[in-house]
Amino acid sequence: MTMFKGIAASDGIAIASAFRLTDPNLSFDKKTVDDSDHEMSRLHRAIDISKQELRTIQQRTLKDLGIHESEVFKAHIAILSDPEFLKRIENTILSQRVNAEYALKTVSDGYVKIFNSMTDNDYIKQRSTDINDVTKRVLSHLLGVKLTDPALIDHQVVVIAHDLTPSDTAQFVPNYVKGIVSDMGGRTSHSAIMSRSMEIPAVVGFQGDLADIHNGDEVIVDGLTGNVIVRPTPEEKHRYQAKIRDFQARTSQLAAFKDEATTSSDGKHPILAANIGTLDDLQAAIENGAEGIGLFRTEFIYMDSESLPTEESQFNIYKTVVQKMAGKPVIFRTADIGGDKDLPYLHTPHEANPFLGYRAIRMSLDQPDIFRTQLRALLRASAYGNLSIMFPMIATTIEFQHAKRIFEDERQKLLEKGVAVGDIKLGIMVEVPAAAILADQFTNLVDFISIGTNDLIQYVMAADRGNRRVSYLYQPYNPAILRLIKHVIDACHENQTPAYMCGEMAGDQKAIPILVGMGLNEFSMSATSILKSRALIKELDSREMVTLANKTVSMASTSQEVLKYVHQALDES
Amino acid sequence: MEKRQYNITAETGIHARPATLLVQTASKFNSDITLEYQEKSVNLKSIMGVMSLGVGQSASVTITADGEDEKEALDAISETMKSEGLTD
Numbered sequence: 330m331t332m333f334k335g336i337a338a339s340d341g342i343a344i345a346s347a348f349r350l351t352d353p354n355l356s357f358d359k360k361t362v363d364d365s366d367h368e369m370s371r372l373h374r375a376i377d378i379s380k381q382e383l384r385t386i387q388q389r390t391l392k393d394l395g396i397h398e399s400e401v402f403k404a405h406i407a408i409l410s411d412p413e414f415l416k417r418i419e420n421t422i423l424s425q426r427v428n429a430e431y432a433l434k435t436v437s438d439g440y441v442k443i444f445n446s447m448t449d450n451d452y453i454k455q456r457s458t459d460i461n462d463v464t465k466r467v468l469s470h471l472l473g474v475k476l477t478d479p480a481l482i483d484h485q486v487v488v489i490a491h492d493l494t495p496s497d498t499a500q501f502v503p504n505y506v507k508g509i510v511s512d513m514g515g516r517t518s519h520s521a522i523m524s525r526s527m528e529i530p531a532v533v534g535f536q537g538d539l540a541d542i543h544n545g546d547e548v549i550v551d552g553l554t555g556n557v558i559v560r561p562t563p564e565e566k567h568r569y570q571a572k573i574r575d576f577q578a579r580t581s582q583l584a585a586f587k588d589e590a591t592t593s594s595d596g597k598h599p600i601l602a603a604n605i606g607t608l609d610d611l612q613a614a615i616e617n618g619a620e621g622i623g624l625f626r627t628e629f630i631y632m633d634s635e636s637l638p639t640e641e642s643q644f645n646i647y648k649t650v651v652q653k654m655a656g657k658p659v660i661f662r663t664a665d666i667g668g669d670k671d672l673p674y675l676h677t678p679h680e681a682n683p684f685l686g687y688r689a690i691r692m693s694l695d696q697p698d699i700f701r702t703q704l705r706a707l708l709r710a711s712a713y714g715n716l717s718i719m720f721p722m723i724a725t726t727i728e729f730q731h732a733k734r735i736f737e738d739e740r741q742k743l744l745e746k747g748v749a750v751g752d753i754k755l756g757i758m759v760e761v762p763a764a765a766i767l768a769d770q771f772t773n774l775v776d777f778i779s780i781g782t783n784d785l786i787q788y789v790m791a792a793d794r795g796n797r798r799v800s801y802l803y804q805p806y807n808p809a810i811l812r813l814i815k816h817v818i819d820a821c822h823e824n825q826t827p828a829y830m831c832g833e834m835a836g837d838q839k840a841i842p843i844l845v846g847m848g849l850n851e852f853s854m855s856a857t858s859i860l861k862s863r864a865l866i867k868e869l870d871s872r873e874m875v876t877l878a879n880k881t882v883s884m885a886s887t888s889q890e891v892l893k894y895v896h897q898a899l900d901e902s
Numbered sequence: 903m904e905k906r907q908y909n910i911t912a913e914t915g916i917h918a919r920p921a922t923l924l925v926q927t928a929s930k931f932n933s934d935i936t937l938e939y940q941e942k943s944v945n946l947k948s949i950m951g952v953m954s955l956g957v958g959q960s961a962s963v964t965i966t967a968d969g970e971d972e973k974e975a976l977d978a979i980s981e982t983m984k985s986e987g988l989t990d
Contacts, residue, residue, distance in 0.1 A: 407922065413948030443954045456918075456953060 330562045333537035335510065336800070337555035338521035340857055341530035342573045343508030344566065347546040347559075348486035349539075350497065353474045355465060360428040368422045372429040375470035380409050382466070386480045390500060401635070404456070405463040414440070430471050437464040458635075458673060482506065487548040489539055498523045508532075508550035510557050512539050513795065524552075525855040526610045532557050534797050583860035587618035591863050593845060597871040601863055602658075602853040604831055607633075611650055613856040618863070621658040623779065623853020624831035625650060627703065628664045636674050637699060643706035651714025658715045660779065660829075660853075661707055662758065663700065663732075665689045665721040684784075684793065689722035694731055704739045711751030719756040719779055724763045726770055733774075758831070759817055760784035768817040772824035779853070780817055782832025786810055805834045806888040806895075808881060811843060815882050818847045829853060838865055839895050845871055846878030873898060904972040906980065907964050912988045915958035920986040925949045927982045933969025935979070946979075 362368050387402035408414060414436065421432035437460050444457040469476040479488070480500040487508040490497070509524050509531040524531035530552030542548060542559050549558040549569050553576070558565060591601045602623035603614035614622060630638050630646060651659050666672055667688025680686040693700035707718055720732050733755060743750055759765050760781035771778065782805060787794040789810055792802035804810065814830075821828035829851035834840045836854025841862055844852065848871075852862065877898040885891045910916065916924070928935045928946040935946040939961060944951030946965065957963060967975040983989045 407925075407949050411948045411950050413945045413951045440950055440954065447954075447956045456950075460950075 330565060331537075331541065331559045333535060333557040333559070335512075335532035335536055335555045335557055336521075336534040337552050338533040339509070339524040339529060339531035339552045340576075341508075341528070341552045342569060342576060343487055343530045343550045343552075344561075344569060344573070345485045345487045345507040345548065347489050347542050347544055347548045348477075348482060349542070349544050350477050350479060350488050350490040350493075353469060353476055355468045355472060355474060357428075357430040357468070357472060359431040361426055362422075362428050363426070365423050365426065368427075368429045368432075369419060371471060372418060372422065372433065372467075375429070375467045376409050376415070378470050379463070379466045380406055382478075382481075383409070383463075386478060386500075389502070390480055401459065404459050405466070408460060408463050409467070430468060433464060433467055433471070437461070479506075487550050489542050489548075491539065493523065498527070501527070501529075508548070508552070510535055510539075510542070510548070510550055512537075512797075522606075522855075525857060526606060526613065528613065528857055534800060536797075583864060586860045586863045586867075587616075589618075589863065589867075591620065591866055593866055593869045593871045593874075595870045595872060597845070599845065599849060599866065600658075600851040601859050601866075602660075602829075602831075602851055603856045603859060604853050605650075605856070608646065608649060610856065611653055614859075615653065617856040617859045619657075619856060619859055621660075621851070621853075622650065622654060623660055623829055623835075623851055625659060625661045626665065627661055628666050631664055631666060631672055637702070640702045640706045640709075643703060644709050647707055647710035647716070648713045651710055651716050654714060656715055658717060660717045660719055660756070660777075660831075662719050662721050663690070663693055663703055663707075667692055684787070690720045690728055690732060691722065693720070694728065694735075697735060700732075700735060701739055704736050705743065708736075708740055708743055708750050708753070709748060711753050712749035714751070716751060717754040717756060717777070719758050719777075721758045721781070722761060722784075723757040723759075723771075724761040726767070726774060729757055729771065729774055756829075760788065760832075762788050762813070765813050765817050768820035769823065772821055772826040775826065777827045777829060778817065778821050779829040779831050779851075780814060782810075782814075782830060782834035785813070785832065786834075789813060804888045805837060805840055806843075806881075806891040808885045808887070808891060811878075811885075811891065812882045814844075815847050815878065818849060822848060827851065836862055838862070839892060841865055842869055842874050842895055842898060843878050843881055843891075845869055846874030846876070848875075873901070903966060903968045904976050905964060905966045906976050907962060908980075908983055908989050910957060910959060910961045910963060910988050911990050912986075913959055915956070915961065916952065916988060918953070920982075920988055921952045922949060923982055923986055924979065925952060927978050928975065930978070931967070931969070931971045931975035933967040933972045933975050935965065935967045935975055938964040938966065 383402050383406045387399050391399040417436045418432045421435055422429060440460050441457040466476060479497050482502060482505045485505055485507050487510060488506055490511050492511055492513040506529055509529055511533050512535040521531060521533050530550050532550055532552060532555050535557060546560055549561055592598055600620045602621035603619035604624040605611055605614050605622055606626040606629035630643060667683060677687060710716060723729050740750060754776035756775045756777035756779060757771060758779050758781040764771060786803055786805055790802045792799040794803050818828040827850045830849055831853040835852040836858030845866060877894060880894050881891045925947060936943050937946045937952060939955045939957050942955060944955055965979055
């Protein structure tokens, strides 16, 4: 038995066998071959097996995840069925007397080069990813190396990965992937956020060598404490099975709070909303009793797509969300692309400091066509429910005014065409320290402010939240952060502007008492945190929490002191 | 040998979906079928070939079929062009 530590990223405990999701070694040498017939038959065999595999994966994804996720595999099969592609590989084998691996790679690279050079056509450029992927698959069969396909998982596993991409998780079959362990990222990395929305227990920032976990090893993932236990003893396994039962009992207890209002013991009503990114998350939000959607991450629509999503496809998603929320407020954040969320089809140049670079509203204002398409889709959807829009990464009031002008312009154009448009509130995310400091000036312009703590904390502490070596600086309870948050909330209330929060901190059981004391109006969090937060807030007296909040911002100098005050206040109440 | 010319009126040109359908249609016939655009010519049964041409809006393309079922092939292709909204 070996125990490792990591960061607890998604609640729950899983026990299953390890499934390593790693990049295989596909290197090979160029060889001169006399027996071309043999190379031809190797090539055809590898292609046939690849096609069979792809058909299985395609059918599985179609059945389990839907037509959209399965399309990519259909494209892969089409490439392997292309007579021209095959003929070129065969000709290369014959005329240059080379091995099948080399011929395949040369022809495939040739196509990738042509497609990449078609600068005016993003869809076709994206096809080069497909060619690369499918080439890897055929190569793996030529070399006899096993590719790891998340979609081929057919039994209960804990996925072990360096990092997970959205396309990896899109292929997960939820009933089989029981847990996730990754050595990248913190609680706010994409792997972590996605595992929470899929309600899969996860530990990220694994502090060991992933190579110590072998395929098939029994692994316990404790997403509550961040512990990962490899090859547990029977006693240890027993202990964890009991913990799983406790966790399940607690979850079903909390279910009683689903339809109750969130009311503190002295009658205050903060709104508990959910952060979501997809329509699947929406279901989880409703099941967990969300009183609204405080953050819809629209960039997931862009990341799930192989080219820019059309106005129509966006409109359909936005409309479904507001309709399903049936009059409850939904705040859509316009695309927060860039930073750690790069889109291959946009071909944004690589930056040394992506988190300080070209992302979110900066990109939207610079490429207004993409922005306008999204705004039109949102405007049209607003006729079907309670819809608000917020802009991410706003640093200056001028950026907000600029974005608002574009919004007004699109609104006017739709109205002139006779298109129905609802009453939309416009707000900003406060995550850049400059906007937080200047919050009072923003309150004159916006309908609401939503504090995005994930980025705000990393910018205030000057520490990359995905970098394990500095992750100790990611301190939501640091008094510097609390003072800044209080400053923003106070500025909002002085000008009758509602103050919301949509970072991870809003669902943090130790931060909630302080934030209730500061008078935060809406807490938006992972759906799975809503019920326990509601149970917590019902126990709190907001007047006592005001005292707690004041104490933390005036008397504490470290996170530890803040936590001490929180524990004291909770014990007393 | 049969030859026909088409003016592509679709805003997105020969995009992924119509390209796939054109290739599927062409693949049903025995004739050799080529698509010519801006002096480049590709096999219409090759999806990668068709996409590598990057045919955009208001392009003029020529499709040639050569073989026993050349006429039927071009009729079917014209039909697909129309039903996919590539031509008027």
